Amino acid sequence: MRFEPTNPGRRVAAAPLSALLAAALLLTLACGRDGGAPSSAGSSVTVETAEGAPLILISIDTLRSDRLPIYGYDGIETPAIDRLAADSIVYEHAYSHYPITLPSHTSLFSGLLPPDHGVRDNIGYAVEADAMPWLPRDLQQAGYRTGGLVSSFVLRGDTGFDTGFDDFDDDIAVRRDIPLGGLQRSGFETLERTVDWLDTVGEQPFFLFFHIYEPHSPYTPPEPFASRYPDPYDGEVAAADAVVGGLLDALRERDLYDDAVIVLLSDHGEGLGDHGEQEHGIFLYREAIQVALVLKLPGAQLGGARVAAPAQLIDVPPTVRGLLGLPPQPADDDRPTSAPSNARSLLDLFGPDAPNRRIFSETFYPRLHLGWSDLSSLVDAEYHYIDGPAPELYDVVADPAQRNDILRERRRVYAEKREAIAGYQVPLAGPSDVDPEAVAKLAALGYAGSPSVAEGDLPDPKSRLHELEALKEASALIGAKRWIEAVPVLEQLVAANEFMQDAREKLALALHRSGQRAAAVAAYRDALERSGGASHLALTLAGLYLELGAFDDAREHAALALDASPALAHLTRAEIEMAAESIDAARQAAEQAVAADDTRPMAHVMLARVLARQNDLDAAAQSMARADALFAEQSSPLPVGAAFAKGDLAARQGRAADAAAAFQDEIARHPDHLDSYTRLAILLVAEGDPQSGIGVLRQMLEVNPVPGAHVQLIKTLRILGDPQSADRALRQALTQFPDDRALLDLRAG
Numbered sequence: 001m002r003f004e005p006t007n008p009g010r011r012v013a014a015a016p017l018s019a020l021l022a023a024a025l026l027l028t029l030a031c032g033r034d035g036g037a038p039s040s041a042g043s044s045v046t047v048e049t050a051e052g053a054p055l056i057l058i059s060i061d062t063l064r065s066d067r068l069p070i071y072g073y074d075g076i077e078t079p080a081i082d083r084l085a086a087d088s089i090v091y092e093h094a095y096s097h098y099p100i101t102l103p104s105h106t107s108l109f110s111g112l113l114p115p116d117h118g119v120r121d122n123i124g125y126a127v128e129a130d131a132m133p134w135l136p137r138d139l140q141q142a143g144y145r146t147g148g149l150v151s152s153f154v155l156r157g158d159t160g161f162d163t164g165f166d167d168f169d170d171d172i173a174v175r176r177d178i179p180l181g182g183l184q185r186s187g188f189e190t191l192e193r194t195v196d197w198l199d200t201v202g203e204q205p206f207f208l209f210f211h212i213y214e215p216h217s218p219y220t221p222p223e224p225f226a227s228r229y230p231d232p233y234d235g236e237v238a239a240a241d242a243v244v245g246g247l248l249d250a251l252r253e254r255d256l257y258d259d260a261v262i263v264l265l266s267d268h269g270e271g272l273g274d275h276g277e278q279e280h281g282i283f284l285y286r287e288a289i290q291v292a293l294v295l296k297l298p299g300a301q302l303g304g305a306r307v308a309a310p311a312q313l314i315d316v317p318p319t320v321r322g323l324l325g326l327p328p329q330p331a332d333d334d335r336p337t338s339a340p341s342n343a344r345s346l347l348d349l350f351g352p353d354a355p356n357r358r359i360f361s362e363t364f365y366p367r368l369h370l371g372w373s374d375l376s377s378l379v380d381a382e383y384h385y386i387d388g389p390a391p392e393l394y395d396v397v398a399d400p401a402q403r404n405d406i407l408r409e410r411r412r413v414y415a416e417k418r419e420a421i422a423g424y425q426v427p428l429a430g431p432s433d434v435d436p437e438a439v440a441k442l443a444a445l446g447y448a449g450s451p452s453v454a455e456g457d458l459p460d461p462k463s464r465l466h467e468l469e470a471l472k473e474a475s476a477l478i479g480a481k482r483w484i485e486a487v488p489v490l491e492q493l494v495a496a497n498e499f500m501q502d503a504r505e506k507l508a509l510a511l512h513r514s515g516q517r518a519a520a521v522a523a524y525r526d527a528l529e530r531s532g533g534a535s536h537l538a539l540t541l542a543g544l545y546l547e548l549g550a551f552d553d554a555r556e557h558a559a560l561a562l563d564a565s566p567a568l569a570h571l572t573r574a575e576i577e578m579a580a581e582s583i584d585a586a587r588q589a590a591e592q593a594v595a596a597d598d599t600r601p602m603a604h605v606m607l608a609r610v611l612a613r614q615n616d617l618d619a620a621a622q623s624m625a626r627a628d629a630l631f632a633e634q635s636s637p638l639p640v641g642a643a644f645a646k647g648d649l650a651a652r653q654g655r656a657a658d659a660a661a662a663f664q665d666e667i668a669r670h671p672d673h674l675d676s677y678t679r680l681a682i683l684l685v686a687e688g689d690p691q692s693g694i695g696v697l698r699q700m701l702e703v704n705p706v707p708g709a710h711v712q713l714i715k716t717l718r719i720l721g722d723p724q725s726a727d728r729a730l731r732q733a734l735t736q737f738p739d740d741r742a743l744l745d746l747r748a749g
Contacts, residue, residue, distance in 0.1 A: 045302060045347055045350050047297055047301045047302065047323075047347065048297075048298065048299070048301065049323065049324075049325055050259075050261055050297070050298045050323045050324055050325075051324055051325040052205045052324075053205070053259050053260060053261050053298050053323070053324065054205065054206055054207075054208070054251075054256050054259060054260040054261070055139065055144070055206070055207045055208070055260070055261045055262075055263075055320060055324065056207075056208045056210065056247075056251065056260055056261070056262045056263070057207070057208070057209050057210065057262075057263045057265075057316075058210050058212075058244060058247065058262065058263065058264040058265070059105065059108075059209070059210070059211045059212070059265060059266065059267055060212055060214070060215075060240050060244070060264070060265070060266045060292070061101060061151070061152060061211065061212065061213045061214075061215075061216050061266065061267055061268075062213075062215055062216040062217075062266065062267070062268060062269070062270050062280065063215060063237065063240065063266035063269070063270075063291065063292055064266075064269040064270050064272070064287055064290070064291075065094070065266070065269065065290050065291055065292045065293075066287070066290070067215075067233070067234065067237050068081060068237070068292055069081075069082055070082060070085045070090055070292075070294070071090075071092070071292070075229075075231070075234055076229060076234045076235075076237055076238050077238065077241075078237065078238065078241035079241065079245065080241045080242065080244045080245030080248055081241050081244060081264065081292075081294070083245075083248075084244070084248060084262065084264060084294060084296060085294055085304075086303060086304055087296050087300035087303040087304075088262070088264075088294045088295055088296035088297075088300075088302075088303060088304075089294070089295045089296075089297070089302050089303075089305045089306070089307060089346070090293075090294055090305070090306045090307070091293040091294070091295070091306075091307050091311040091346065091349070092306055092307060092308050093290065093308060093309070093310050093311065093381070093396075094265070094290065094291050094292070094293035094310075094311040094312065094313070095289050095290055095291065095310065095311070095312050095313070095359045095361060095379060096266075096267055096268045096269075096289045096290075096291050096312075096313055096361065097113055097114055097289075097312065097313060097314065097359075097360060097361050097362070098114050098120075098268065098361065098362060098363060099268040099269070099280045099281055099282075099283070099284065099288040099289055099361070099363055099365075100121065100122055100268065100280070100281050100363065100365060101122060101152065101154045101155065101267055101268070102119055102121070102122045102125070102127070102154050102155065102159065102161070103117075103119045103120060103121065103122075103125075104267040104268050104313065105155060105161065105211075105267055106119040106127050106161070107313055107314050108265075108267070108313045108314070108316055108317075109129075109134055109135045109136060109161075109317070110129075110132045110133055110134055110135070110314075110317070111133055111135070111314045111316075111317035111318065111329050111341070111343050112132060112133070112314065112341065113314065113341065113360055113424065114362055115362070115424060115425070115426035116132075116341070116426075117132055118429060120362075120364045120368070120428060120429075120431075121364060121365065121368050121369075121431060122154050123431070124368075124431025124432055125431055125432070126159060126160050126432070127159050127160035127161045127163070128160060129160050129161075129163035129164065130163065133317065133329045133330060134163055134164055135164075135316075135317045135320065135321075136148070136163065136164030136165050136207065136209070137163055137164030138164070138321075138326055138327075139164070139207045139324075139326070140164045140165070140166065140207075142324070142326055143204070143205060144204075144205045144206055144207045145166055145167075145201050145204045145205070145206040145207070146164055146165045146166045146167070146206070146207045146209075147165060147166065147167040147168070147169075147194075147197050147201075147206065147207070147208050147209070148162065148165045148167070148168045148169070148170075148208075148209040148211075149168075149169040149190050149193055149194050149197065149208075149209070149210055149211065150168075150169070150170050150172075150190070150209075150211040151172075151184055151185045151186070151187055151189075151190045151211055151212045151213040152172065152184050152185075152211070152213045152216070153170070153172045153184070155170065155211060156170045156172070157170050165209075167197060169190075169193055169197075171185070171635055172184060172185050184213040184216065185213070186214075186222075187212035187213065187214050187239070187240060187243035188222075188242075188243055188246070190210070190211070190212055190243075191212075191243050191246045191247055191250075194208070194210055194247060194250075195246075195247075195250045198250060198251075198254060198256070199254075210247060212240055212243050212244075214236045214237070214239050214240040214243065215233055215236030215237050215239075215240055215270070216236075217270075217278075217279055219232035219233045219235065219236050220232065220236075221235030221236045221238065221239045222239055225238045225239045225242075233270065233272060244264070248262075258298070258299060258300070259298050259299075260296070260298065261295075261296065261297060261298060261320065261323055261324070262294075262295075262296040263293075263294070263295055263296075263316060263319075263320070264292065264293075264294040264296075265291055265292055265293045265294070265313065265316070266291040266292045267291065267313075268280055268288060268289060268291060269286075269287050269288045269289060269290060269291060270287065270288070271283065271285075271287055271288060272287065274287045274401070275287070275402070275462075276462075276465040276468070277465075277468065278472070281363060281365035281366075282363065282365060282366050282370070282372075282461050282468070283363075283375070283461065283462075284361050284362075284363055284375050284376070284377040284386050285386070285402050286379075286384065286396070286400070286402060289361045289377070289379075291313070293311055293313075293346075295319065295346055297323070305350075307346075307349050307350060307354075308381070309349040309350075309351075309354035309355070309356070309381065310356065310357055310359050310379065310380055310381055311346055311349055312343070312357075312359045314341065314343040315343050315344060315345065315346050315349075316346070317329055317343070318343055318344055318345045319345045319346040319347060322345050322347070329343075342355075342357045342358070356380050356381045356382070357380060358378040358379070358380050358417075358420060359378065359379050359380065360376065360377070360378055360421070360424045361376065361377045361379070362374065362375065362376040362377070362424075362425075363375050363376075364428055366461045367428070367453065367454050367458060368431065368452065368453065368454075369500075369501060369502045370461070370464070370468075370471075370497065370499075370500050370502060371454040371458065371497045371498060371499025371500040371501070372454075372458055372459050372460070372461045372464055372497075373388050373389050373458040373459060373460055373461065374388075374428070375387065375388045375461065376388075376421055376424065376425060377421075378417055378420060378421050378424075379396065381396075381397075382395065382396065382397060383395060383396060383410075383413055383417065384396050384402065385413075385414070385417035385418070385421065387417075387418065387421050387425075388460050388461070389458070389459065389460040390460040390462060390463070391407060391414070391418065392405045392407060393405060393406050393407040393410055393413060393414050393417065394406065428453060430452075430453045430532075431452070431453070452499070452501045452530060452531050452532065452534075454498075454499030455499075458499070464497075467493055467496065467497065467500075470489055470492065470493055471493060471500075471502070471503060473489055474486045474489040474490050474493065474503070474506060474510075475506070477489065477510075478506060478509065478510060481513070483509075483510045483511075483513040483514035484510075484514045486506070486510040487507065487510045487511060487514060487516075490503050490506050490507035490510060491507060493507075494507055499530075501527065501530060501531060504523065504526060504527040504530065505527050505537070507523050508520050508523035508524040508526075508527055508540075511523050512524075512544060513706065514706070515705075515706045515707045515736075515737050515740065517544065517547065517548060517707060517740060517741070517742075518739060518740075518741065520544060521541070521544060521545070521548075524537060524540060524541045524544065525541065528541060533560060535560065535561035535563075535564035535565045535568075535569075536561075536565075538557045538558070538560035538561045539557070539558065539561050539565070539568060539569065539572050541553075541557045542554045542555075542556075542557035542558040542561075542572050542576065543572065543575075545557060546572075546575060546576050546579055547708055547742065548741050548742055549579075549741075549742060549745060551576055551579070551580045554572075554576045555573065555576055558572040558573045558576060559573075566592075566596040566597075567593050567596040567597035567600050567603060568593075570589045570590070570592040570593035570596055570603075571589075571590070571593045571602060571603060571606055573585075573589040573592075574586045574587075574589035574590040574593060574606045574610065575606070577589055578609070578610065578613065583610065583613055583614060586610045586613075587607075587610045587611070587614065590603070590606045590607040590609075590610045591607060593606060593607070594607055599630060599634075600630075601627040601628075601630040601631050601634070601636065601639075601642070602627070602639060602641070602642065604623045604624070604626045604627035604630065605623075605624065605627045605641065605642050605645045606645075607620075607623045608620045608621075608623035608624040608627065608645055608649060609645045609648060609649075611623060612645075612648055612649045612652050615652070617649070617652060617653055620649055620652075621649065621653075624645065624646060624649055627642070637669075638665075638669060640669075640670045640673055641666070641670075641673065642666075643662050643663070643665040643666035643669060643676075644662070644663065644666040644673060644675060644676050644679070646658075646662040646665075647659045647660070647661075647662030647663040647665075647666065647676070647679065647680075648679065650662055651679070651683060656683060656686075656687055659679075659683055660680060660683055660684070660687075663676045663677075663679055663680035663683070664676075664680065667680070667699075671703045671704070672703070672704055674700060674704060674708055674709055674712045675712070677696050677697060677699065677700035677709075677712070678697070678700070678712050678713075678715070678716040680693075680696050681693040681694070681696040681697050681716060681720075682716065682719060682720065684696065685720055693720075697713055697716060700712065700713065701713060707733065707736075707737045707740040707742060707743055708742070710729065710730075710732075710733035710736075710737070710743065711733075711742045711743060711746060713729050713733075714726045714729050714730050714733070714743075714746055715746075717729060730743065730746055730747060734747065
């Protein structure tokens with residue numbers, strides 16, 4: 001289905017206002033629920049106030065409205081959403097203001113358009129909730145218990161998104177070397193936690209924000225939905241419906257459903273190839289910005305009504321404020337946009353007198369990540385105008401799938417839309433330096449790395465669709481660890497796109513992982529310069545220089561991240577000093593990392609490693625115990641190097657079996673941690689099992705066919721007293737990597 005409305009071309013028929021008010025009154029008294037749904041007549045409706053009513057806001061990430069039966073789709077079954085819609089008002093043409101998760105949800109909670117709240121990407125922009133209207137905070141101040149449970153790292157609390165929540169659950173497991181989309185939580189797990197939270201609210205009024213990540217990519221629906229639906233996106237939508245059904249059932253079981261105000265919506269849609277984009281973020285066609293929007297009132301007032309007038313996500317805050325008796329959102333004429341907000345209560349949108357508002361959307365994703373032009377759009381009941389280097393105009397009634405650009409035929413409409421949209425377009429503030437850990441986590445989620453502001457005459461994204469496919473191909477190759485194959489694809493993209501920062505960073509990564517470390521250094525240096533000194537790139541370069549034994553260069557690049565990420569910068573410096581055999585300097589750096597962030601488990605792990613190296617084993621054990629406590633408290637899986645450090649300490653304490661188990665654990669969790677293989681091999685040889693030791697070294701090379709693994713093999717063979725085998729391994733490695741600096745240094749040594 002491609003945005004064919006339930007009744008194509010339908011305009012809502014008028015009905016006498018007195019008849020509407022009479023129907024609304026009957027519905028208010030709960031006498032009309034079985035007598036048929038009211039039509040969209042009149043300009044507004046009268047409903048009972050709902051002060052103190054539970055408020056539940058359900059956000060289904062990346063859900064296209066035209067993939068739900070309540071919007072006319074017959075490809076799947078969604079019984080839970082269908083049942084909710086029967087008790088609710090369904091808004092047939094609702095729109096998001098941004099096709100990306102964090103900016104869209106920021107508009108949802110603030111009631112502000114993206115140019116006003118300033119969040120223009122998932123990364124590099126903080127949610128300054130204290131400087132704007134913020135619905136969770138205002139509900140909290142009104143005496144509501146506020147709880148938020150999210151299923152994606154993108155909505156993590158440390159962006160500022162958790163402002164105003166008494167309880168905020170963003171516990172998303174973080175793992176390395178996982179498929180794209182790994183940094184999300186199953187909606188069913190979020191549901192379990194939410195049901196537990198509901199049992200804690202007691203008699204207090206409460207606001208629940210419930211966010212699930214189905215059907216965001218990758219589309220991997222659980223059974224029975226995977227087998228039931230050939231289209232995996234549909235399977236994910238059906239799974240999302242099952243999750244929503246579980247939540248609604250929990251509300252019914254606790255006698256909360258009938259009295260509650262429930263809003264179900266999506267933050268943006270999904271391309272699914274309709275205009276060449278499979279996912280979202282680049283384009284502003286209706287498949288990307290038209291969203292589901294369902295409003296259930298207490299007592300199922302107006303249940304079954306459908307509203308055709310255009311609605312938008314920033315209408316949700318004034319609707320909720322009015323229903324719950326909160327003060328209206330404060331006006332602020334000092335905000336940067338010159339066009340006033342046209343947000344209003346969703347209950348004002350009934351009938352032919354409802355305003356035919358222009359609804360604004362934008363995306364800076366193509367400019368920040370791909371070096372292409374940003375886009376903006378205005379859509380109303382008749383037309384959708386998309387502004388960019390190659391503007392477009394569509395008749396949304398006659399052509400809901402947006403196949404026929406009528407800009408040349410409707411020049412007057414185009415001129416009016418172009419003039420109107422200029423009032424919304426606020427210059428882009430550049431992104432702030434991004435926490436390196438956040439970059440790594442978002443990259444695993446499928447979002448590209450550090451944003452940077454491309455300047456100049458940028459191409460329209462439509463003209464670069466072939467390159468979008470190439471970037472997708474390269475990302476898939478990297479996801480499959482086919483590094484060498486990804487390199488030429490990325491080199492072509494970088495050559496053709498001066499500002500495509502994502503491709504530059506991916507190229508540097510592919511060069512590094514394929515063993516081309518000198519070329520990787522050059523690529524990372526280029527990406528670092530073009531990013532304006534992004535701390536995550538500085539630290540990545542520091543690590544690469546460390547691999548190459550260039551300790552001074554490594555120190556210099558670690559220092560570049562001190563302002564933005566002091567704890568990580570000190571940790572990196574400690575690693576460098578350990579490798580350089582400057583143990584006192586390593587201890588100082590580790591202690592500085594702990595001082596910078598005492599809640600960071602890996603700071604204590606690093607200090608334990610240094611203390612163990614100084615043979616202060618009791619102090620090392622205390623630091624490791626502190627790290628273990630923090631890992632448990634934060635429900636955090638062990639990151640790279642944590643299990644290795646445990647093994648190192650156990651080996652120094654003479655606990656060979658515990659040390660071997662810890663090294664094996666590190667290898668299982670992080671197969672690219674080379675030191676674990678070599679330490680385990682040395683331990684096995686020392687314990688009288690040389691064959692197993694050699695097997696571990698062989699496994700290291702098979703799993704990591706990179707120069708660094710060969711360097712570790714050669715060094716280990718020399719430690720084990722087998723110089724002949726070490727020389728033979730060095731000659732073989734140089735045939736594969738003849739220009740690798742670290743291998744050449746081993747030959748010179």
